[in-house]
Amino acid sequence: MIPKEILDKVRRIEIQTRSVVDERFAGEYHSVFRGHGMEFAEVREYQPGDDVRSIDWNVTARVGSPFIKIFDEERELTVMLVVDASASGAFGSGQRMKGEIGVEISAVLALSAIRNNDRVGLLIFTDAVELFIPPRKGRRHVLRVIRELLYFRPRSKGTAIGVALEFLERVLHRRSVIFLISDFLDSRYTGPLRYLSRRHDVNAVILEDPRERQLPDVHFVTLRDAESGETLLVDTHDRRVRDAYARQQAQYARQRSEMLRRLTIDEVYIDTTHSYIEPLVRFFRMRTRRRQARRVGGR
Numbered sequence: 001m002i003p004k005e006i007l008d009k010v011r012r013i014e015i016q017t018r019s020v021v022d023e024r025f026a027g028e029y030h031s032v033f034r035g036h037g038m039e040f041a042e043v044r045e046y047q048p049g050d051d052v053r054s055i056d057w058n059v060t061a062r063v064g065s066p067f068i069k070i071f072d073e074e075r076e077l078t079v080m081l082v083v084d085a086s087a088s089g090a091f092g093s094g095q096r097m098k099g100e101i102g103v104e105i106s107a108v109l110a111l112s113a114i115r116n117n118d119r120v121g122l123l124i125f126t127d128a129v130e131l132f133i134p135p136r137k138g139r140r141h142v143l144r145v146i147r148e149l150l151y152f153r154p155r156s157k158g159t160a161i162g163v164a165l166e167f168l169e170r171v172l173h174r175r176s177v178i179f180l181i182s183d184f185l186d187s188r189y190t191g192p193l194r195y196l197s198r199r200h201d202v203n204a205v206i207l208e209d210p211r212e213r214q215l216p217d218v219h220f221v222t223l224r225d226a227e228s229g230e231t232l233l234v235d236t237h238d239r240r241v242r243d244a245y246a247r248q249q250a251q252y253a254r255q256r257s258e259m260l261r262r263l264t265i266d267e268v269y270i271d272t273t274h275s276y277i278e279p280l281v282r283f284f285r286m287r288t289r290r291r292q293a294r295r296v297g298g299r
Contacts, residue, residue: 014107014146021111028284029112032291043067053197053264077118077177078135081106082164083149084182086126087157087227093211094273101272102181102207103149105280109179110142120145121176127158129167135176157227161189165196172200181205183212185227190259197263203283204260205268213249215242 043056046066054068083106089099106122113120114137121135122145131152133145161182168178169192178200196202215221219237224230235241260267268283270276 014111014143018111021108021115025108025112025280025284028281028288029109029116032284032287043069051264053201055198057198076137077113077116078121078172078174079109079113079118080121080123080135080168080172080176080178081109081145082123082125082168082178082180082182084126084159084161085124085130085152085154086159086185088159088183088185089207091209091212092272093209096272098183098207098209098272101270101276102205103146105205105270105276106149106179106181107146108280110145114139114142122148123164123168124148124152124154125160125164125167126154126156127160127163128156129164130154130156132167132171134171159186159227161186162192165189165192169196169199176200178202179205181207183207184256193265194263197265202263203266203268205270206256207270207272209272213253214246217242 043059044067046055046060046068050068056067056069059067083102085099089102090097092098092100110120117137119135119137120142122131122133123129124131131148133148159182161180161184165180178196180202182205184204184206193202215234215236217236220233220235223232223234257267266283266287268279270279
């Protein structure tokens with residue numbers, strides 16, 4: 001029996017996020033992802049402007065020139081929410097923690113999906129796969145997904161994005177839209193991400209707090225890694241220290257963006273001290289424009 005206070009909180013977040021979905025996202029979601037649930041039909045030779053994610057690597061290797069897969073549209077999608085529950089999510093210099101915002105974004109995407117009669121699944125990970133809920137349809141199922149997002153307590157604190165991606169590669173047997181929701185404080189996932197993105201539509205939702213990009217001038221502070229527990233005493237009054245830290249973080253962000261661009265994975269950057277609504281709207285509209293341009297180019 002689920003305690004009443006848990007059910008009440010699930011209903012509150014459903015009501016809160018449902019209003020956002022109804023006002024901003026339902027139509028955007030439908031126009032972006034309609035027709036991306038596909039069944040394989042045939043292959044044809046690659047043409048300039050084709051989506052490189054549709055390349056059939058087996059046929060390409062066999063004949064020596066690029067070929068792409070052609071799909072027939074299905075009426076429904078499979079949407080997978082892949083959510084980072086590592087200890088670094090329990091940080092926030094604004095009103096809410098990164099993890100809380102990730103849960104709310106997940107709820108918005110899940111409710112948008114069921115409005116479109118799509119199937120929704122959930123994978124919660126740390127440095128291990130903590131929870132997997134296979135994709136299903138319906139409001140009752142999505143409320144279970146939201147409940148797990150709100151109340152699941154992970155066993156571990158670390159982050160291993162690659163472990164989650166490798167698990168998905170084994171269990172997803174049909175092409176899916178994947179939202180990877182994380183602060184991406186990891187560096188060992190490029191290979192699994194490359195492999196997964198060849199078969200699925202992967203989108204990176206990056207949660208970042210401004211204090212992770214730039215240190216405040218508050219003299220000596222003890223910085224603690226939430227995942228490893230290691231501590232470091234830093235003199236933030238020293239401008240050289242602040243500048244070096246900012247350069248390092250900016251370089252990491254550039255490298256991450258370049259890697260995602262090479263893999264043709266869309267990036268949605270969420271500043272956790274601002275509303276996540278506008279970045280998601282921009283993402284949906286960018287995908288819509290790109291989809292329309294491809295249709296025009298293919299005529």
